Amino acid sequence: MAEEEPDYSNLPLTDRAVHKVWKVRKAAYEEAAAEFAKSPDEGAPCFRDWLMDSGLWKKIVLDSNVAAQQEGITALCAFLQYGGVNACLRSRSHTISPLVEKGLSSTRAGTKQKSLEAVLLYIELDTPTPVLEELAPYLSHKMPKIIAATITTFTSIYAAFGARTVDPKPVLKVLPALFGHADKNVRAEATKLAIELYKWLKDAMKPMFFNDLKPVQQKELEEAFEKVKDESPKQERLLRSQQATAGGEEEQGEEEVEAEVDAFDLAEPVDVLSKLPNEFHEMIASTKWKDRKDALESLFALLNVPRIKDGDFNEIIRALAKSMKDANVVVVTVAANCIELLANGLRKGFGKHRSLIMTPILERLKEKKQTVVEALTKALDAIFGATSLTDCLEDILEYMKHKNPNVKLETLRFLIRCLRNTRDFPSKAESKSIAEASGKLLSDTTAPARDGAAEAMGTLMKILGERQMNPFLDGLDEIRKVKIKEFFDTAEVKAKEKPKPVAPPPATKAHPMKKTLGGKPGLKKKAPPAATAPPLPAEEPQRPMNPPRAIPSKLSAPKAGPGGLKLKKPLGAAGSGTLASPKRVAAPRAPSPEEEPPAPKVAFGGRGLASRPLAKEVAPPARIVDSGLSALEKAELEELRAEKDRWAKQIQEEKAEKAKLLQEINDLQLQNAQLIEEHTRDNLSIRAKEAQLVRARSDAETAEATVHKQQREMDRLKRELARAVRPTSPAPTDISEHMYRDSSLNGSYNGGRNDSIGRSAGNRLSFASTFSGEDKENGYDRGSRMSPTLREGTESGRASAAGSRGGADSIESWKRAAEVTSQLKLRIEVFEHPHVQPLYVFTNKRHSK
Secondary structure, rough: OOOOOOOOOOOOHHHHHHOOOOHHHHHHHHHHHOOOOOOOOOOOHHHHHHHOOOOOOHHHOOOOHHHHHHHHHHHHHHHHHHHHHHHHHHHHHHHHHHHHHHHHHOOOHHHHHHHHHHHHHHHHHHHHHHHHHHHHHHHOOOOHHHHHHHHHHHHHHHHHHOOOOOOOOOHHHHHHHHHOOOHHHHHHHHHHHHHHHHHHHHHHHHHHHHHHOOOOHHHHHHHHHHHHHOOOOOOOOOOHHOOOOOOOOHHHHHHHHHHHHHHHOOOOOOOHHHHOOHHHHHHHOOOOOHHHHHHHHHHHHHHHOOOEEOOOHHHHHHHHHHHHHOOHHHHHHHHHHHHHHHHHHHHHHHHHHHHHHHHHHHHHHOOOOOOHHHHHHHHHHHHHHHOOHHHHHHHHHHHOOOOOOOHHHHHHHHHHHHHHHHOOOOOHHHHHHHHHHHHHHOOOOOOHHHHHHHHHHHHHHHHHOOOHHHHHHOOOOOOHHHHHHHHHHHHOOOOOOOOOOOOOOOHHHHHHHHHHHHHHHHHHHHHHHOOOOOHHHHHHHHHOOOOHHHHHHHHHHHHHHHHHHHHHHHHHHHHHOOOOHHHHOHHHOOOOOHOOOOHHHHHOOHHHHHHHHHHHHHHHHHHHHHHHHOOOOOHHHHHHHHHHHHHHHHHHHHHHHHHHHHHHHHHHHHHHHHHHHHHHHHHHHHHHHHHHHHHHHHHHHHHHOOOOOOOHHHHHHHHHHHHHHHHHHHOOOOOOHOHHHHHHHHHHOOOOOOOHHHHHHHHHOOOOOOOOOHHHHHHOHHHHOOOOOOHHHHHHHHOOOOOHOOHHHHHHHHHHHHHHHHHHHHHHHHHOOOOOOOOOOOOOOOOOO
């Protein structure tokens, strides 16, 4: 006989949920889901046990029986749906991981669907960030099945809540790794996820991951993106925080999605300053334009990122501003490109540098080369995107008056672009200044400036409206008005005037007053039953006679509670109120009859005589009660007021101290900026002096090398001359025959130098005198005692005499050769030593043959 199954219905529901029999667990899950659905609110008793032991849900999701598991996840969905935010916060940390591992990757479609619904409920009830943090590690799980299931979950999350509500950055970072996974299912799910994100983010998401993909994958994604390019997705599910304000803001939110989502919002900030080369400032200040261009190109490569981490870019901004004045247009173009990237990467952080960089760019608009002008205009547009129309308007209006027509025209065009793209509605003063500056250019001598002025006024009219622009159009001729109207019809602007909210504060203030007035009659209606008990008032008139018995009166006061309530309200009506009674109790004590008239008004009909003694008798205990309570309340109230004044005074002092510190900080920042500027200026001057010193040293070395070269050339010429003279002048046999006083030679050389040569000859005698016998005996040779010049002359003379023996013609030819030789020697000596008198050898004897 088969055993009957035991009845487990007597067990608590939480115990049955973890029973060892799967059927019991399954029935418990179904029963719990039904109870949750029938609960009246989120604080129902059926949620209490599950909230106290929220770890039960982890065991339920990880149930070993697939049928029971499906029912358990269904119960979890009901628990979240009807339990609200408290149920979400208590169970989220226990269930997300089990849902991914066992629910989302399950083979049962029902289990997978309920698991996905539970994840979406966790996001809907609170915020998406905790759920994304729990899901993100599973994108790098070792099992491809779990990775694919997690990617599918992310796709469903973005499809339901949108990329504006759920942050797409964590997913965009890991997309390249998912596209490079070995499993084809993972890659297919990654493609679906990328397409879903593209519907929301468009091309703004491409810089985050697109360049890391293979060319084939890029091509496939481009084709898929092209199919969904024109789709405008809508958020299917709203968070609980969004559901409260989901009225008329949906349409505005949808319009702003595309405008707000860009690469800057998605990218992580990059620290550019830490990667800047150490020699950047030295190269940017170089005298060679190629060095400056190379420095700017290296900076351009660093700045070419979607988002830049804010830091101290003062020196870089000054260098870029100085590059705007560079004579080389290539340097100016690269510097303008760097400014554009820096403004786009910093956005709001670039606003503090605008005043330093915008004026040099506007001044450089005088350039006639179109490529340079385009780079400058892009830099200006980027600066405007990082700031606002109000920040840029002063400089724009100033340069619209520039004497250079190119600067004036390009500044006017920049103003038109600002008016088209600004989202801030200009103030009346700004509108007036723009209209007046543009109106002056309507009569400019150049046609492009006149057309630009008309376009600026037409664009401004599109923003303000025709009615507000009418005062600025008065006095213009019809042709110009028609031109402005044409631009007004074709202009497209983004600025819209925000309507001023009208709040009715008087209605909210009148409402509580009605409650207080309505409350007083209610209390007075309770008073008549107390008026029917005369014994209580009869006993109480004696109590004011004994002030020290205030404590017993308080003990008896509860017994006469209705009478006391009746009399407190007339006092409140006559005076100011219960809170102000401690201050004003002293005033009514003296004129007690004044409090009596309000009491008969509250009483009914002809019972004024009965109510009058009641008022008189009950009033003193009310005063006693009030005086007893008012003493405590007054002390406490005064203490609170004193504490309030003390705190208010302390707050004022802290605010003053804060303002003072902020002023000091600003002063220190200004001083720091000035010191940095002076330091930079000193460094630049030192480097310039060093460069000059290097150039001077180089010039000195070059001059020294030239001198050495000329010296070597002179020595070479001497050797050549000596080599050319020796073979043509053979020496004579007897030198004494050819020593003579060359007066004619002295006269022929250098004109008027005969006297000096004669003196030199007189002072510096040669060895032409006859040698003594002692000299010959001692071994002195006549030739050895002669000077080199004389020796060479004698040798050449001797050779000449030997060549022409015994003839007068030969002697004369030898003499001429000797004269030429002497002249050459003399010139060499004069050339070598211009300040030394030449040495001539003269003799008084002539040898005759």
